[in-house]
Amino acid sequence: MSSGSTGAVLLLLAFSLLACLCLHYVSRLESGPVRWVHDEQRELSAHQRLVYEAAGRQNTSGRAVHPQTSGVYGDRECTMAPEARFDCGRDRSLTRGECEGRGCCYAPLAGSAGPPWCFYPRLYPGYTMGPLTPTARGQTASLTRRQPSYLPRDVSSLRLEVTEETAGCLHLTLKDAASQRYEVHLPGGIPESRADNQSVLYATEYRSDPFGFIVRRRSNGRVIMNTTVAPLLFADQYLQLSTTLASSLVSGLGEHYTSILLDLNWTSLTLWNRDMAPHADANLYGSHPFYVVQEDDGFAHGVFLLNSNAIEVMLQPAPALTWVSTGGILDLYIFLGPDAHSVIRQYLSIIGRPMMPPYWSLGFHLCRWGYTTSNTTRRVAQRMHDANLPLDVQWNDLDYANKRRVFTFDPWRFGDLPETVDGFHQRGMKYILILDPGISSTGAPGTYPPFDDGLKRDVFIKNATGGILIGKVWPGPTAFPDFTNPETRQWWEDCIRAFYAKVPVDGLWIDMNEPASFVQGSVEGCPDSDLENPPYTPKVVGGRLNSGTLCMSAQQKASSHYNLHNLYGLTEAHATHSALLAVRRKRPFVLSRSSYPGIGRFSGVWTGDVRSDWEQLRLSVPAVLQFGLFGVPLVGADVCGFEGDTTEELCVRWMQLGAFYPFMRNHNDKPNAPQEPYVFGQKAQAAMRTALNLRYSLLPFLYTLFHHAHTSADTVARPLFMEFPTDPNCQTIDRQFLWGSSLLISPVLEPGAVELAAYLPAGTWYSLHDGRPFYSGGQYLLLEAPLDTINVHVREGHVIPQQEPALTTTASRGNPFFLTVALSAGGWARGDLFWDDGESLDTFETQNYCYVVFIAGQSQVVSEPVDLNGALDGLVLGGLQVFGVPSPPRFVLANGEEVRDVTYRADTEVLTVTNLALPMSEVFTVQWAL
Template identity: 70%
Template sequence: MDLYRLPHSTYVFLTLALSCILISRLYFHQTPTVRVASLQKTRDLSQNDTKNFSDSIHANEFPNPSTGCALPEEKRFDCARDRTVSQAECEKRGCCYLPLTQTEYNGPPWCFYPASYPGYRMGPLSPTPKGQSATLSRATPSYLPRDISTLQLDVMNEEAGRLHLILKDPSSARYEVPYVKVPSSKRTNTEGFLYDVDFQSDPFGFVVRRRSNGQVLLNTSVAPLLFADQYLQFSTSLASKYISGFGEHYTHLTLDLNWTSVTLWNRDMAPHSDVNLYGSHPFCLVQEGNGQAHGIFLLNSNAMEVALQPMPALTWVTIGGILDIYIFLGPDPQSVVRQYHEVIGYPMMPPYWSLGFHLCRWGYNSTNVTRAVVQKMQEASFPLDVQWNDLDYADKKRVFTFDPQRFGDLPEMVQELHEQGLKYVLILDPGISSTSPPGSYKPFDDGQQREVFIKNLTGQTLIGKVWPGPTAFPDFTNSDAVSWWEECIRDFHANVSFDGLWIDMNEPASFVHGSVHGCPYTDLENPPYTPDVIGGQLNSGTLCMSSQQALSSHYNLHNLYGLTEAFATYSALLKVRGSRPFVLSRSSFPGLGRFSGHWTGDVRSDWEQLRYSIPAVLLFGLYGIPLVGADVCGFEGDTNEELCVRWTQLGAFYPFMRNHNDRNNIPQEPYVFGQRAQLAMNNALVIRYTLLPFLYTLFHHAHTSASTVARPLFFEFPSDPNCVTIDRQFLWGSSLLISPVLEPGVVDLAAYLPPELWYSVYDGKPYNSKGQYLLLPAPLDIINVHVRAGNIIPLQMAALTTTASRRNPMVLIVALSSQGWAKGDLFWDDGDSLDTFEHGDYSYVIFTAGQSQLVGEPIKLNGALDGLTVAEIRVFGVATPPTGVWANGERVYNFSYETDNKVLTVISLSLPISETFTVQWS
């Protein structure tokens, strides 16, 4: 058996680290319309290639391609993606060879499949406990080495909007990503299903249609299915060219389909174009062009490449495991994301304090320096909730230690921060120093004794190299390693009472390729095909692929490393601190949002990186990791005052906001700039802190119903063609539209307002848009924010920490629709306890406005709101100047009306938010 195949016994891991990714909402139902038929019967939609394989191909030989080569260039599928071939080699594969004259490297393939090409033959579908199953077989092997001639197809119609298909080798226990799916009883009828599926039997292919309109969403008959030992490939047409996903990459919100490709292989690589970055998310969302959308997810953790072409179509190639395919039918974009998150798990609920402002630098090289930074922030009246330390704190750069000279009083400093209402987070790399004298570094000594580290092919601890020098790497698929990790965190926390952990370098990164001793020459290190990874080799900047973990080889588990470490870290904090964990991870994979947030890595301090941080944040919302942000003002290189101001304004609307800087750069803390810049940054931070109750409520909805926090405009306006590709603006929930300045020297901003009534959040100025770009003033001290009519936004008066702000009075912005109504809500708990929603230990208030009155009504109370009051309301869109205002039936005299913008402001209220209240005006 090849090393990358998974021994059945290793499935014991399913009860360990990743067992937290149990999917409790998967239901298996009877099949909707599923047909095995010739695809000649399908409709030929103009945007899809529904060209059929010929039924006349003899199963035992490749065809003469000469009659099937007259294909438009955009419909050519590469027959030599695995390696470069000559004309003779191409034609030997039974493919067409037609050189083109394009001068660019990327373009239509010269060697491509003809319109007819032999493949697998599908047998009849048979019922199974989970759905249906069929055998696929091919009489003649493909051109790939170690081709697998017999496959099993499982078809599971799990939900009305979710189709699940698996293709695997029935004769071998190939590696599968260890997600557990829990079926429920099957439905007795298929009413309400959103899709139909047609299967072509020879050669095998399938078409998925939207049942409501017959639109073809996927058609895999456009190119053959390939399934070999280390090379799996399938292609499909797409319903439109507007496709988002396949992270993590430096990209716009929608991908370029002009003969491009993206590689998914976790790598320590600063964001720039055309390379694989820190995370792998084999998921995409396709806008169908009519307000509807669907998603595709390949549950596979091996190295993979996705080729995109203008047909529109894609080809998926992965070099291990199985083809475990989910299709989510939406029908709207937000429903697609919810259906996807039902599979990978809903995001965790972050602690309230983690939504405040975080400050970090690689270069705060002592406790005295760190204290001084906090003091200067306070003296300049900048809000700050969390102070961080990078690896400066560690003794000889070894994690779970602190430098006895420069950080000798670290425990005392952390206690001081806590007394000021602040939190403390430090970095934790997975690389464990292996060169300390025996008995001097407990994490390595204990880890070696308990055999918790990843091993090389000969069974010895694999040694790489990171910051402290030669290092071993914990195997978080090993239950003993998870326990050992918890003990290390517990012991360190007993000395330094940190509040959260920042897990970095966890792709995992190494400064040598493979190990300090190199890697053996095996098929795992040198597979027949390697996707286009940075460095050219799978082990570039990481571990040997042949290294062994409890679950499987690193070849299979590499992309899961950060996820497994995040689970182990989350679990340890859960037990050690007993409150809501805060974990920030650089490496990511589907499901990470259950345990961790993410930042976008070592971004440069320049305008381009500022600009591209918006689609990065929006895409991670799709991937189920809403707690995400880029390093404010940039990490690499020197910032400048204008850039840092504009980045702070944008960062105030990242779901996660941290200013982080490299040690060799000029300082970029807010207090180091001129007075005008400081004022602008302070304004941005105050806006953020004022909006935290609203942001926290959005996170509650993400945690409980998989809604997105920061979301693209097309999520709320899917039928507006102008919103399809906008990624210079974004929304918080459905209510707030953020339009930042992204270029230097800008004082007026062209911002798109979808067809709605919008109000400036600052003064209530109305904009009744027909769906148009408007030129808005954008001086240095302003970021444009608009509230959508029909919404009520709960605010809270800002303070320098969330510890203080959570006790302040609240303010309600009531943005009336043109019909005079609005609604909103507030989720509130203690901000730190575990599973408050699950245990019912929270308060929930709904706000409604209509017929010239505002009502606040607690739906659920647990005491968390006790003492909190509504001190002020601002009602936008009050058409007629009020002559009187009443609160709970008593006349109120402290109100004003702004005639130009039609804004009613009522102040000096003291309405307990834990009680039903009414404010009326007439």
């Protein structure tokens, strides 16, 4: 060997040693939020390696030649477990030749459903990542693709932007580096923040070629996301990103007719707002591209894709998922929690916390499409109260409108509607009517001011040639307001103001706002274009994006309807909320059918046209819980169902469950049998009355939960896994739920049942009905559930503020309070009460409220007013019941004076004190001596 050769070898050895030292140094950077990955095996989780090793033993293989490479993929590149395959033919069905022409693996399996036959090899050519460079809010890097992908109009150059929003929130954005694409701008914007690098909960790793990233939880190294398992694809109308999941316990990705946990057995979910009655395998009214994953040991994380285009999410048992969007950018927020409560708070810090509803909106609402006159409407409310059934809000569906045109009322059938509404107000009730977005475009000029004025002010969505797009809804041909246009929002307010001057409504119900249309696209059809016929259409009802809605090429102020469709309900809710705020100067109430992230700031939501059957009753529970995760706590299903005839038993059980929906409304369709509570037999009415009175007694507690949702992003109706994250039995339960952390609701959801198997997490749970204790080690118990009973249990250690019920909240708000105190094993409990006038604006923000904390311990209950501003003046504590008092008290003192009206039940260990009159606006103490 020559001296030159020896020198070259030594130089090579030196470089090898230096490379090893560098790799060793990089591997020690686990404590930092960013790490580079160069070795293929380093980005695979331990679970994946086991899966791939198992796949090798199964000898599942395939071979493929990529058109841009000269080599052939060997068995190792295509050998993987079937559940770990990522579909290379998502956009269309491929033959072997077409599959291999894409550079993918082809390995048929028995059967046609399930794992794909054509799938990506492990290291499929994709984007190459350049170095990360610092920016004002994080880091950025360039991504380039040397050869185009198989997609039409492939984007060859991307920009990665990484922002550490907070210690628990990582924000990654992938966008076209050369061209501007549509990006979602939520109403009100997203607050800017900056993380403390020393406290971040995540570590991020990047693979440069082909590009991918991995997000780990710093505390335990668990992989939260791993996008290196399949290629990133980014074309003009097709964006695809895949990732592994930390577990199979995934919730979210609404709105769909599902259980609380999603099915990962090769299922797909489409997010595309559609006028569609709830049923399986359909895209429904709202789109929420956000999911929560329950991890081991009580940890949880969430992921939000801020994208308003049509999205399909493929779920597979690896566990893994793939996002596919038809446009926009990939704008990802990753929330590290570390628990589910923190995940929701972090998510709502991006989309906005929910509004504070008016107190009266938590009462019972009654509606029907078919209250054909104002006289009928008044008679319904009168019959409710004659039957001693609480009712706060009377509604009208489209019956009220003249020729079904919004902002009008029929002069013959509803000519005295203004007087009718005044009458409701005099009785302490409220009134709401429906307001569809479709504006009738027919009739002589000057006969319908909303359309005439809208034309002058140029507020309507246009077709591709610049004319007004005309669809068809209830009044016939209609134009659709463009709520992304500031002038439209002002016109909408002016229309509401003019109508309110005649009919002083208390809130508005915005329906048909997906937006729905009874013709495909428009009455004139839609142009043949890429927007109407994209290269890939997710699995939507009707098969086309414009089915049951507007043309995708329709033009709005902010962009095309192709980009804005899923935002329509949100933008209308924002405009309606703002209009009511300006017109009424009180807390707005808006109820919307269509939804998108952030709508909870402006509106409640109901779950649409549910059927009157037991399946829909049962699945309404996870639907309500999902919306709680989406930041929409004011949610409910139509009690007793909307479509079809209910039965007496079903309606009783639905009224009992509905009493614990955060929003409770009975709503019925025209052709169906009546289902107002007063139409049923006396026993059924009594059961419904009991459920309604129970709800009304709990409204102070429910209102306090909404206060915490508004100010702290807490959930109201809550799945058990959020409160008991380390209990594996709670991970899947969606037939029971919680109000806050204190009340466990266990409804009957099957016909004929008179008992119920309910799960009680570990601890003591007291029946709210009679205080009977249940000592659970975390187990199912068989509970009695006759037709007049819904099982509700109070968790030990909690104090529930209640109030004597009445027929309206106007009346009940003046009644005496009482406390339910559920003592822990150590004799302690805590609760709180938020109280204001129930409808003024920003009472918390302006400190115009009362807040009282209740502490029980050492055989006494003490109130601790934290903030007092007069809202509780004149209101008294009338009594209390204490669960878990081990022996009869020798005496009871209230503010130091002995109380005579005391009872004690030894069989249930319940102490009851009545006929108190302790001012709620002052400190009080109730003591008992054992």
